[in-house]
Amino acid sequence: MKPDSGYPIEQVRGRFPALKRTHNGKRVVYFDGPGGTQFLDSSIQAMCGYMTGGGANLHGNFPTSHETEELLEKARADIKTLFNALDHEVAFGPNATTMMFHTSRAIANQWKEGDEILLSELEHHSNIDSWRTAAADRNVTVKYIPLDTKTLTLDMSALAKLVTSKTKLIALGAASNCVGTISDVKAVSAYAKKVGAVFSLDAVHAIPHLYVDMEDLGVDMLFSSAYKFFAAHTGMAVIRKNLFERLAVYKVAPAPDEIPYRLEIGTQNHEGIPSISEAIRFIAEFGSGASLKEQIMSGYHVIEEYENSLANYIRAGLKKIDGITLYQAADEVPKTPTIAFRARCISPQDFCIRMCEEHSVFIAEGHFYAFTLAKKLGIADSGSFIRAGLAPYNSMEEADRFLEGVRAIMA
Numbered sequence: 223m224k225p226d227s228g229y230p231i232e233q234v235r236g237r238f239p240a241l242k243r244t245h246n247g248k249r250v251v252y253f254d255g256p257g258g259t260q261f262l263d264s265s266i267q268a269m270c271g272y273m274t275g276g277g278a279n280l281h282g283n284f285p286t287s288h289e290t291e292e293l294l295e296k297a298r299a300d301i302k303t304l305f306n307a308l309d310h311e312v313a314f315g316p317n318a319t320t321m322m323f324h325t326s327r328a329i330a331n332q333w334k335e336g337d338e339i340l341l342s343e344l345e346h347h348s349n350i351d352s353w354r355t356a357a358a359d360r361n362v363t364v365k366y367i368p369l370d371t372k373t374l375t376l377d378m379s380a381l382a383k384l385v386t387s388k389t390k391l392i393a394l395g396a397a398s399n400c401v402g403t404i405s406d407v408k409a410v411s412a413y414a415k416k417v418g419a420v421f422s423l424d425a426v427h428a429i430p431h432l433y434v435d436m437e438d439l440g441v442d443m444l445f446s447s448a449y450k451f452f453a454a455h456t457g458m459a460v461i462r463k464n465l466f467e468r469l470a471v472y473k474v475a476p477a478p479d480e481i482p483y484r485l486e487i488g489t490q491n492h493e494g495i496p497s498i499s500e501a502i503r504f505i506a507e508f509g510s511g512a513s514l515k516e517q518i519m520s521g522y523h524v525i526e527e528y529e530n531s532l533a534n535y536i537r538a539g540l541k542k543i544d545g546i547t548l549y550q551a552a553d554e555v556p557k558t559p560t561i562a563f564r565a566r567c568i569s570p571q572d573f574c575i576r577m578c579e580e581h582s583v584f585i586a587e588g589h590f591y592a593f594t595l596a597k598k599l600g601i602a603d604s605g606s607f608i609r610a611g612l613a614p615y616n617s618m619e620e621a622d623r624f625l626e627g628v629r630a631i632m633a
Contacts, residue, residue: 229528231617237263237504238452238615248582251620256399256560256611257586259430262452262504265497269454272493279489293496298482300499303514305425305444306435307460313482314490317457318426318445322352324487325443325459328469329391329420330356337362338388340419342376343369343598344403345395347591349424349445353393362390367410371598374401374551378409385413391420396428400592400607402533402560403551404428411440420465426450430613431529431558433522436460453501454494459485508614525614532621533559533612539625545632549599549607559612565632570605573631581627583620585610 235241240260243250252260272293278286280294298312315321333339339357341350343366357364365384368377385392392414397404407423414421422443425434430451436444444460459482461469466481473479473487506514509521540546545566551557565573570587577583589596589606596602610624 229524231528231615235615235617239263239266241615245582245584246579251581251583251616251623253583253585253610253612253616253620253624255430255613255616256427256450256590256609258449259452259613260615261454262497262501264500264504265453268496268500269493272496277492279492290492293499294490294492297495297498300502300514301458301460304429304502304505304518305460306437306515307444308463310481311460311463311466313459313461313485314495315457315459315486316491317449317455318424318447318459319348319352319457321457321459321485322348322422322424322445323355324471324485325445325461325469326352326356327359328471328485330360330362331470332468333357333360333362333390335361336388337390338365338386339363339391339393340365340367340384340389341393342367342395342405343594344376344398344405345393345592345594346399346424346426347593348426349393349395349422350594353391353422363388367394369595369598373555374398374403374549375555376405378406381410381413385417385419387417389414389417389419391422393422393424395424395426396434397431397558397560398592398595399427399560400590400595400609401549401551401562402557404432404556404558407439407441414442415440427558427560431522432526433519436462448494448498448501451501452504453497454491456491456494456498458498461485529559529612529614529616530557532616532618533557533561535618536561536610536612536621536624539621540628543625543628543632546628561610561612562607563610564601564605564608565628568631570608573608576631577624577627580630581623583624583627585624 238260276286278290301312354364370377394410411421420442423441425446429446442462447457449455471484505521506517508524509517511517547564549562574587587608596606
């Protein structure tokens with residue numbers, strides 16, 4: 223079944239200047255979205271507008287400084303709406319990984335020997351090693367929600383024994399950046415609430431594709447990076463106020479101590495942060511409603527429906543190609559439009575090079591920092607995965623070009 227023709231794909235594609243690029247005489251197909259999407263036109267304009275209009279640092283008594291502060295606070299308010307957070311809960315930083323490591327040191331100050339934290343085997347290692355290394359510093363026990371390698375989902379039945387009165391933090395990824403599995407976030411957060419543990423969510427891979435409501439999901443801390451959803455290379459941490467106020471972060475002594483600024487170490491990416499507002503409004507433009515939140519929620523529904531139909535079309539095509547092994551959860555398990563596979567008799571690296579040079583299709587190979595996942599599947603030492611990931615700007619014509627390329631290589 224092909225995607226609904228009612229989706230405004232040509233209008234959407236017109237918003238991304240990089241889609242005009244060619245390679246070896248063909249229009250490039252960007253199927254590398256999970257590593258970072260292409261830049262939205264209005265996000266680019268926001269960055270350029272800031273730099274050409276005059277940038278400045280904060281707290282100055284002149285217009286460019288005031289304008290910088292206003293742009294940052296506007297982005298903060300938009301992110302608050304995006305994740306259904308509250309005032310003073312949004313902090314900026316270089317990227318989600320850096321902010322996880324920085325936050326982990328602050329929250330670990332509240333742990334003591336004998337405490338426990340719970341991670342998962344499905345994660346990007348930023349959401350493993352940031353917490354694991356902080357736990358090691360404090361002699362805290364680390365447990366893992368096991369991955370079922372047959373279903374490519376987490377073994378939720380293990381939670382009842384893994385979560386105890388000693389559990390101080392549970393960190394989970396909303397969706398796998400490698401195989402696309404969307405985890406049952408609400409069920410895991412409920413276990414955290416039962417024992418008073420902090421629940422942290424890595425939303426980096428999920429946020430380009432689906433709505434993440436911190437209040438509904440019971441999230442205490444959330445991390446994301448804007449370059450994963452059409453904006454600049456900058457990150458954000460959204461931390462509930464009652465927890466944020468208790469975090470003793472490592473910082474420069476004279477820097478502000480009030481939240482959320484205590485987590486913002488050094489000068490931020492002032493030219494990049496305004497682009498986040500544009501990316502959020504791009505998502506909202508797909509939707510309808512009286513408020514920005516309503517527009518974002520309904521906008522995600524449109525994006526998710528289109529992306530999933532395109533991804534399912536590609537998965538169905540790959541299943542028909544001899545020599546291709548797909549790594550995905552069952553059809554009934556929700557997934558992002560992220561497709562992991564391997565090809566018989568050709569390494570992931572060589573496969574991606576041929577797709578690039580012969581078909582101008584950009585896909586990536588490797589473990590994508592989901593190293594535990596690759597190891598458990600027994601493919602970490604042989605190139606791990608080939609990954610094709612979609613974004614709202616990808617088209618049916620591109621899907622067909624991708625499948626034609628795979629068929630040609632496997633012929």
